[in-house]
Amino acid sequence: MAVSLLAHVVISDLCLGKPALRSLPISATIADALAALRNSEDNFISIWDCADHHAAHSVSVNVGGDHRSCTCKCVGKVCMVDVICYLCKDDSLLSPCTALKAPVSAILPKIPGLVMHLEPSSSLLEAIDLILEGTQNLVVPIQTRISNYSRRKQLQKPSTTGFATTIHNGFEYCWLTQEDIIRFLLSSIGLFSPIPALSIDTLGIINTDILAIDYHSPASSAVKSISRSLAEQTSVAVVDSEGTLIGEISPFTLACCDETVAAAITTLSSGDLMAYIDCGGPPEDLVRLVKARLKEKNLDGMLEAYIQSAYSSSTSSSSDDESSLSPPRSGKYSRSMSYSARMVRRAEAIVCHPKSSLVAVMIQAIAHRVNYVWVIEDDCSLVGIVTFCEMLKVFREHLGSMG
Template sequence: MAVSLLAHVVSDLCLGKPALRSLTISSTVADALSALKNSDDNFISVWNCADHSAKTGFGDERCGAGGDECRCVGKLCMVDVICYLCKGENLLSPSAALKAPVSVILPKIPGLVMHVEPSSSLLEAIDLILQGAQNLVVPIQTKISSYSRRKQLQKPSTTGPTIHNGREFCWLTQEDVIRFLLSSIGLFSPIPALSIDTLGIITNDILAIDYHSPASSAVAAITRSLAEQTSVAVVDADGCLIGEISPFTLACCDETVAAAIATLSCGDLMAYVDCGGPPEDLVRVVNARLKEKNLEGMLEEFNILSDSSSFSSDEESMLSPPRSGRYSRSMSYSARMVRRAEAIVCHPKSSLVAVMIQAIAHRVNYVWVIEDDCSLVGIVTFSDMLKVFREHLETMG
């Protein structure tokens, strides 16, 4: 059975994965914003194609023509746009900021996106992820014929998959690999039953900020947490976990959240992005403080704050009614389905498999570790888990 697991290749994990939608490196931030709003995925891939002719920034049939190879050079989500708009000069003129090339918001960390062949082994994929890759770009075969693809792509599309080098691509994430390993979890016995404390995979190097701190002071931490696929813990004066400012949650918002970050405290920001849209009292606070800070450009650009939600309608339907203004500490070890600003938590003695299931169920790459009094111990990430499985797979080989 161990041999059969090791025999799996990357293409086995790609079954049923949707084809990537993409932008070209010559697109603007506004193009990226539009693409993100029109995508079913929280992330958009960015490609460098020498012969790319679609002026709108989306792929067409001549992509990669003439022997020039198209390469995915990165990925973007709404958090990249939001953090970019939170910069001082961009707060003054967000409309001008949106005209900048998309390259200004691409993460500058090399190796976050890596191309791999469908025949690459499972071990090779895990090794790339442990070396820092967040997304593995894999060519996929679809039922669409080459003729149909050409017909489909005669006009650039802002919603459909994009063809590069005559092929469609998908990407694999840490979550995909963890899900795959979970389906064969019995092969790793007794490791899955051991506690995360026993396995030594609780990381103490965490990003945390005080509940009463200005949300603007958390921007650097939010950017880093996005790059590390974690989150920013919001704690009280005693170091107890109150909630989090999560890139996962912010990626479900729109660009107007930049105005809230510029004007609210961390605690108020959690309430602002929690449960289906900002409360009216906080909307009024944001507008008033924008005026106080002489940020008329942002106020004009984001005047929709007064009558619309920061969440998409699909996201809104998944959330519960708004909570009261007071925050509360949950004593549960699995507490986040109800509220988007509350953190998923576990105990140091929680088993590895239990923590895996928690993270997968909530579609995040990490789980916070707390004690019975809610004091924050650390964090466990998919990367930490993969290191354990990689060591075991090595012995199986």
């Protein structure tokens, strides 16, 4: 029954109400991307290549029966975490202002297939298959009420902010994520009975290959793990010497911060970094510690950028006293506010138990806007992680067995 009902679902059904993508051209700089991220409500900015493509590389879409070959293609996405990890590199630390002048392609993930174009008439099963093959975002043309005249005006209007128009190939686009598909499946969860009631342990979807770092280790040693967790849409667990989960360094939280977190990663321990990026902004004692250690490391360029950011966010900008400057903070901490609910003793992460049901874990992840949930025992020892991708495998196998 599930197959017969879901077989008629097409991707355009999931695009209803989705906002149009904000975008930048591939020719933009990292500074352009940084400005776009600061001024966007989304955590990601899509990157487009609108050069003439050969026919073999063009993107074909069918919208409203109008089949056409695209000359613009979304080639990737960037977020604040990409910028932060880039600024943590040795050369960038010495001269962050110079580093930001590099092309945005320098921070585009090098993993092929993370972003894929898909026709609106494609089936839900096609979308799930692409995600299981490694795709994170499906780029889909959407119908809008914008008139042809308005489209031409937007296409002709020059950009003064570094943003590219949201119109490409005559259409606006949105993208679908793992979360969008999980939300849709949750709305039809009754079709999959009794699977949703089974425990994640019984289903065998607890992944023990996790990224973790010791609480007292330098946060800088976690940069590669942070980049990997972003690519895998997971997180970096912070544990003690006995393997107890203390918290996490989450790309979902870092994406809500600003670029000055690179200075904190360079100078603080993993435990201190957790406190620094926690919702509400960094404590003033950690801000002073970051400044002092930047001086010790002779990272004058990073220190200057860090102080300038603090100054610009200060409400008492007339004061020249460095100690009166308020801590750097992002205006987008609202997304990370979900982490203010402490789910377990001594852990600042979203967690579940091996015997938790699949549907309960789905609801947990969706409620906290993350793509994963940590799995712990009663003593808070870390067992593994459950991801949206593992959940989708369960539903896909079920649909395949019924087909």
